[in-house]
Amino acid sequence: MDKNDLLPIGELARRTGLAVSAIRFYEDKGLIQAMRTMGNQRRFLRSDIRRLSFILIAQKLGLGLSEIEAELATLPQGRTPTLSDWQKLSRSVRVALDAKIQLLTRTRAKLDECIGCGCLSLQRCQLYNRDDRAGAGGGTGPRYVLD
Amino acid sequence: MDKNDLLPIGELARRTGLAVSAIRFYEDKGLIQAMRTMGNQRRFLRSDIRRLSFILIAQKLGLGLSEIEAELATLPQGRTPTLSDWQKLSRSVRVALDAKIQLLTRTRAKLDECIGCGCLSLQRCQLYNRDDRAGAGGGTGPRYVLD
DNA sequence: GCTTGACCTCAAGTTAGCTTGAGGTTGCAT
DNA sequence: ATGCAACCTCAAGCTAACTTGAGGTCAAGC
Secondary structure, eight states: GGGGGGEEEEHHHHHHHOOOHHHHHHHHHSOOOEEEEETEEEEEHHHHHHHHHHHHHHTTTOOOOOHHHHHHSSOOSSSSHHHHHHHHHHHHHHHHHHHHHHHHHHHHHHHHHHHHHHHOOTHHHHHHHHOSSSSSSSOOOOHHHHH | OOOOGOOOHHHHHHHHHHOOOHHHHHHHSSSOOOEEOSSSEEEEEEEHHHHHHHHHHHHTTTHHHHHHHHHHHOOOOSSSHHHHHHHHHHHHHHHHHHHHHHHHHHHHHHHHHHHHOOOOOOOGGGGGGGGSSSOOSSSSOOOOHHH
């Protein structure tokens, strides 16, 4: 009931739906850690399923891996995260999500104004207000837009 | 009052806030077209300012260049787009935006359920429903998530 | 004991959306 | 007519988030 709790990478992949290569990639990036067998094979904790699941959800919400790493870093080290630890994380993500929705909603309102005036013009249209130009979309976008 | 209306690339860059290299890149991708002087320099129409502005806005809303290209393709060819042409486009983008907001909002609702149950578990949590896993975030994300 | 599938590392390739650099030409002002 | 900023092309580089491939090892069943 001890070694039984250690999963090889393929198992973890099966359980989470991630590709084996993706999990190795995440380990490389420090998002997840693994023990090694004598034969140098990775063995993961059961709780890593949840960790990876969290990564998937957070990505789905548009967070980048580095942001996710930051979130995960708030989990307690040394011990397996409890349910309430995860709830805390979820709430933190919820906040980020709220912000994203708000931003999109505000942008939509401006777009509506723009449809009204039909301008799409740099000088007049609110959508071009520099101050407001940060991180609106979820995507990568050109530097300029994300400045 | 004719040649006067043709802008060199630097002008266009200044007016839109885009980098010259970005504009050339967009031309390469077919998002915008230019005439050439005898000396092989690009000359753009005034209406291209608006075209580029549209690209910026659409990107801000999380659309990819290929999606934007598709939108732009609905503009009339041969003549300079009218105000009402642009309004039509704006409305089309508004629809996409609505969808994006809805998706995020639904996801938020599920996240709330998840906070409630605290599971984050592949078997039980709605967030993991495969059928629902398509294109939620704005970002690129792993293939798997966007399938 | 040997085959087979899961595992290992490390390097290079992929897509998106650009930027940077090298090396060369144009065009406007003086 | 000359200087210099702005323009040109083409190739390579960059970040994110992975995948693919080459070449090799481990472990479990027959």
